[in-house]
Amino acid sequence: MVKWFKITRNQYFGFFTFGVVFFILQQLPYIIMPLVPLETNVLMEMEDKIATLNIIEKILGISCIFVMCLIVRADAKRFSLQTKTEKINFSIAMAAIGAYYIGWVFYFCGYQGLALILTLLVAMPPIYYTFIGMWRKNYLLSIIGAVFLAIHIANVWVNLG
Numbered sequence: 001m002v003k004w005f006k007i008t009r010n011q012y013f014g015f016f017t018f019g020v021v022f023f024i025l026q027q028l029p030y031i032i033m034p035l036v037p038l039e040t041n042v043l044m045e046m047e048d049k050i051a052t053l054n055i056i057e058k059i060l061g062i063s064c065i066f067v068m069c070l071i072v073r074a075d076a077k078r079f080s081l082q083t084k085t086e087k088i089n090f091s092i093a094m095a096a097i098g099a100y101y102i103g104w105v106f107y108f109c110g111y112q113g114l115a116l117i118l119t120l121l122v123a124m125p126p127i128y129y130t131f132i133g134m135w136r137k138n139y140l141l142s143i144i145g146a147v148f149l150a151i152h153i154a155n156v157w158v159n160l161g
Contacts, residue, residue: 001078010074011140018079019069022132025097026125029104042112043121046159057155060148064129067141076136089135093128100124114160122156123149 003012033041048054081087103120126149133141 001072001076003072003074006074007071011138012072012074013070014072016069016072016076016136019065022068022128023065026100026128029101029107033108036108038108039110040112042117042160043107046156048155049158050155053151053155053158057148057151060144060151061125063144064126064141064148067138067144068129068132068136071138071140073137086135089131093131093135096124096128096131100128114157117160118153118156122152126152 001014001016001018003014005013007013033044081090099120103116103124106116107121126145128145130142130145130149133139133143133145
């Protein structure tokens with residue numbers, strides 16, 4: 001982890017190396033997808049019905065990744081699970097990514113219903129980023145992740161509902 005310059009009393013513009021790993025973990029199903037023969041691929045065939053909602057969703061999603069990787073707490077360690085709060089928030093983030101993977105297994109097996117997509121594939125990444133933010137005390141990431149959760153669900157619901 002690198003801290004380049006201070007942006008607030010407790011936050012630095014820097015680089016959180018594990019942030020890249022966490023991003024790759026979230027993108028892994030999309031990396032694997034071309035190797036999985038799917039009869040239908042609802043998510044990749046989805047048409048955006050409200051362009052503004054789609055743009056806001058993309059901005060928030062990209063912002064989560066940038067803020068996770070580039071904003072670091074002044075007293076942050078490379079990887080810390082010292083306090084009970086850190087352990088709880090990290091565990092929730094890992095549970096979210098685990099649920100996300102379970103959702104993808106079902107999706108790849110042909111179960112592509114709206115409930116599955118919204119709960120496991122759409123809701124879990126923003127929850128994952130929100131709790132990574134809580135774990136790292138990167139509250140900007142947590143706020144963006146929470147807003148991303150609402151917008152991401154709304155956009156997919158409008159597009160697939």
